[in-house]
Amino acid sequence: MISKKMKYALxxxxxxxxxxxxxxxxxxxxEQAMIPKKFLEQILLELKKGGIIASRQGNTGGYYxxxxxxxxxxxxxxxxxDGPIALISCISKNFYEPCSDCPDEASCTIRQTMLEVRDQTLAVMEKTSIADMMN
Amino acid sequence: MISKKMKYALxxxxxxxxxxxxxxxxxxxxEQAMIPKKFLEQILLELKKGGIIASRQGNTGGYYxxxxxxxxxxxxxxxxxDGPIALISCISKNFYEPCSDCPDEASCTIRQTMLEVRDQTLAVMEKTSIADMMN
DNA sequence: ACAAATTCTACTAATCTTATAGAATAAATA
DNA sequence: TATTTATTCTATAAGATTAGTAGAATTTGT
Structure with a gap:
């Protein structure tokens, strides 16, 4: 499940x-999207730090x-x-971390399935843009 | 990301x-799977309640x-x-719940994409059995 | 009776989620 | 220049979840 933060961000x-x-x-x-304003502030700030949006301060300020x-x-x-899209960190492209309970990554029996899920999820998420979702 | 519990269960x-x-x-x-024993007990119990495994008690007991x-x-x-496979509860087959911040489900713009992710994830997870993962 | 296993219930520390609070800063305008 | 109305920054906090731990009760074979 995605977090409320992620849903609000979208x-x-x-x-x-x-x-x-x-x-x-x-x-x-x-007001329009039914998001707590103070929480939204933080989210917009994160989106700004991530380079997706920018803002102007002051009286006539706002985000774009x-x-x-x-x-x-x-x-x-x-x-x-929300961070890693992969279901386990040892197959993440952007957030890779070895599993502490896994002696040998190559012989891990659950890795293959998780890799398939990751690939399928990624295929949808990477092909879909904000503009696509507007229609 | 799946929980450690889910990983241990698998x-x-x-x-x-x-x-x-x-x-x-x-x-x-x-010992073999590097899982804290007391934590594992709880997990096996859940798998038992879920009807996947069964157990025999006593000296020569165990799970099968x-x-x-x-x-x-x-x-x-x-x-x-871990619960719902869908990324938002309003599209879950088994754990459906309406979103509190969503006035109209049909016009929700993020629903369609989340539905696609759900379908792709489910396709992999439903076609893959424990037996499949052993090879 | 004893040993060794599962079962059951409760507890806990740490982390994450979902916010809220308030002061600081910036820009427009009267 | 003072005021207003935004964003920005930092801190705090309640509640839920995660990841385990503890210990007693129960069951079964010897």
């Missing part, structure tokens, strides 16, 4: 993308897309917010 | 399956497969130990 990005380049206020996103919505995949957002 | 089932019908002691599984290893899928184990 909904927020979809809302910003729908405004077609215009700056969007946190308050508006929070840095990349094109068609160039931001669900996988990008997932990795930024 | 490794334990694989170990039991490898003994070909014989009863296996918790202690042996724990109730179903055939070829009839237990990774999806079965996952649902028992």
């Amino acid at each position: 909904k927020a990005l979809l809302f910003i993308a729908a405004q077609e380049g215009e700056q969007v206020k946190t308050k508006d996103i929070a 897309f840095l990349k094109k919505p068609s160039e931001v995949s669900v996988a990008d957002v997932y990795r930024l917010i | 490794k334990a089932l694989l170990f039991i399956a490898a003994q070909e019908g014989e009863q296996v002691k918790t202690k042996d599984i724990a 497969f109730l179903k055939k290893p070829s009839e237990v899928s990774v999806a079965d184990v996952y649902r028992l130990i």
Whole structure:
């Protein structure tokens, strides 16, 4: 299951993308997408640090897309917010870590299946952009 | 990411399956598969309640497969130990729950993508049995 | 009776999730 | 320049989940 944070992140990005380049206020996103405003602030900040969106401060400030919505995949957002897409860390592309209880990675019997799941999940998440989800 | 519990469950089932019908002691599984014994006890109990394995008590007791290893899928184990396979509860087959922040399920823009991920993940997990993983 | 296994219930430390609070900073405008 | 209204930053915290531990009760074979 994805976290609420991830779900909020996607909904927020979809809302910003729908405004077609215009700056969007946190308050508006929070109200329209039913997201607690203070929690949303943190999420938008993470998306900003991840290079997906940018912001302008001050009175007329707000958030806007840095990349094109068609160039931001669900996988990008997932990795930024929820971390590894793989179901076990020893097969993760971006978050690899060896398993402490695994003496030999090559002979691990559950690895192959988890690899298949990872590949299938990734195929969907990488091919789907924020722009794709808007339709 | 799957929980350690889920990983341990799979490794334990694989170990039991490898003994070909014989009863296996918790202690042996724990040692061979590098799983904390007391934690493993709980996991085996859950697998038993889920109808995958059965046990005999007493001096010569132990665990053995109730179903055939070829009839237990990774999806079965996952649902028992880690719960929903779907990434959001509103598309889960076995653990459906509506989203509190979603006014209208049909118009939800992230639902379609999550549905695709679910279908792909499920395809792998349902076609793969414990017996399949042994090779 | 004894030994060795499973069973059952409770507890716990640590981490993660889901927020909330409030002060600091920045920009527009009156 | 003072005010207003945004974002930014840092800290805190309640609740849930994870990953285990502890110990007594029960069962079975010898």
